[in-house]
Ligand SMILES: Nc1ncnc2c1ncn2[C@@H]1O[C@H](COP(=O)(O)OP(=O)(O)OP(=O)(O)O)[C@@H](O)[C@H]1O
């Protein structure tokens with residue numbers, strides 16, 4: 001647990017939008033969310049039930065199935081080893097930006113795009129007409145990387161199907177939202193691993209714990225026989241399972257809840273992931289075991305430089321594990337800050353509400369204060385604040401203007417999406433600011449269709 005602001009993000013989520021189309025309704029479970037996770041950093045995702053935490057995680061793992069669909073945005077995973085591995089396996093879906101720069105002229109390519117029906121608005125986020133867009137291209141403000149990032153490789157005639165591995169001199173990334181099913185399978189486990197609340201979803205009851213860990217070791221480290229057994233024992237010891245040599249031959253039902261979760265962590269580690277997503281991994285466990293598991297994750301992280309995305313609705317757990325916290329509400333990210341900053345100076349009324357409901361926080365208070373009401377299901381593109389109906393500080397504009405994330409402190413990287421900010425503006429100016437920003441975003445979403 002240490003803040004590493006100077007390091008490169010290993011995961012960058014931008015304008016992610018994941019929607020479920022059920023018979024009854026459309027649920028915008030993840031509605032335009034952006035954030036990054038750096039190497040060795042733990043990012044906590046917190047919010048009440050139904051706020052979209054798990055759907056965010058499943059989107060990153062490429063595990064969103066019908067009736068769900070990723071409707072927009074990007075998820076870039078920048079682990080160099082994964083990029084090279086997938087580039088090797090999927091050469092036809094890989095582009096090298098340096099190669100493109102050497103062998104193509106960006107002006108010609110963009111003109112071809114325009115001929116092909118791409119509008120200058122699409123290319124410049126709605127800001128410029130053809131003439132100005134061409135000028136931007138000629139002046140070098142639109143470069144090859146940008147074209148590739150916008151997902152134009154097919155239309156440029158560079159690949160037959162949209163590329164999902166992008167390489168260039170500064171490194172590269174895998175674009176999860178474009179990845180094929182086989183690529184997603186190759187990404188999971190070894191690149192990004194996930195631990196769920198219920199360890200039984202990851203353990204098969206008919207095989208011994210040892211066999212399951214050995215299988216992961218075989219798949220991801222290529223070890224077999226005695227070498228695999230030794231590695232499995234080593235992993236079980238690494239997650240502090242006592243008497244590992246004997247317990248390796250036991251079945252999941254012979255393990256306690258805490259021990260099962262440890263075994264699942266051992267399985268995840270066998271894959272040597274770069275990013276570990278933990279979706280409420282300790283919620284079902286008692287407090288002592290929970291604390292042990294959190295400590296274990298902390299040790300493992302320090303040892304392996306793992307990036308961790310930790311989902312929980314428990315602010316107390318967040319305080320213990322996270323370097324940075326993202327607060328989600330009804331599909332949206334409403335506040336993001338380094339953990340100390342968030343606890344010392346929460347800005348969004350929702351975050352304040354969550355903090356007030358932590359047991360033992362308000363000394364002398366008898367009843368635990370909770371925020372009244374429930375998280376609304378996000379059914380439509382919001383033209384208002386989704387928290388307003390429950391917000392103690394709501395005012396008229398909250399019903400008609402959608403708040404965007406704005407910087408709320410001099411501290412680095414603290415944002416909140418609330419019409420009360422930026423604090424230095426008058427309320428009227430702040431509202432006007434959010435309204436203007438929101439209009440911009442709306443145009444962009446339409447063009448991303
Ligand atoms: N397979 C699905 N089909 C339809 N709707 C879904 C599906 N999965 C999730 N949703 C909806 O997406 C929204 C967000 O759900 P999500 O599971 O991400 O919430 P969460 O923040 O993880 O909550 P919890 O703390 O209860 O786990 C909810 O409204 C949920 O009903």
Ligand code: NI
Pocket residue numbers: 053054055279
């Ligand atoms: Ni969940």
